[in-house]
Amino acid sequence: MATQELIDERPDWVSAFVKGMIRSYWFVRTMPDNFVYLSNLERRMRNASFDPEERTIVLSCRTPDHCEEMPFPIDGMPSGFENYLQEWVDLGELDQTDAECLQQSLRLDITRAAYEDLASRPELQEQIARAKEVVERIGF
Numbered sequence: 001m002a003t004q005e006l007i008d009e010r011p012d013w014v015s016a017f018v019k020g021m022i023r024s025y026w027f028v029r030t031m032p033d034n035f036v037y038l039s040n041l042e043r044r045m046r047n048a049s050f051d052p053e054e055r056t057i058v059l060s061c062r063t064p065d066h067c068e069e070m071p072f073p074i075d076g077m078p079s080g081f082e083n084y085l086q087e088w089v090d091l092g093e094l095d096q097t098d099a100e101c102l103q104q105s106l107r108l109d110i111t112r113a114a115y116e117d118l119a120s121r122p123e124l125q126e127q128i129a130r131a132k133e134v135v136e137r138i139g140f
Contacts, residue, residue, distance in 0.1 A: 018114040025072035031064035075115040
C-alpha cells in the first residue's frame, strides 16, 4: 500500500519495494535450502517482541514443506482480492461504494512491471525457474 503522492514522487522506491516483495516470495518458497535461516529469523523476531503472547505462537514455517506451500504468488499479484472485498460487503463490514473505490485504487500495473523487470534479468532465471517449478507442483 502506498499513497498516490509517494507513487508520483518516488516511483523508483515503490518499484524497488514491490520487486523485493516478489523476490522474498521466491526466497520463502525455496525449500529446504532456506528453511533454517527462515526458522531462526522468525524465532529471533518473536523473542524480540514486546508482546509476551507473540513469543508463544507456533512458528509459521514449521517444516520445509509447509513453507514451500505458503500461498505466495510467483508474480506478486494479489489473488482473490475481489472476493475478500465482496465478503466484507456481504458481512456488512464494508460499504459497496468503498469496496469499489478500493478495487479502483489497486495499482496492479506497478506489480506487473516489477515482475516483468525481474523476469527479464538473466541472473534471476534460476530463481524464477525454481519458483515456477513449485507453482506447477503445488498449484499456486
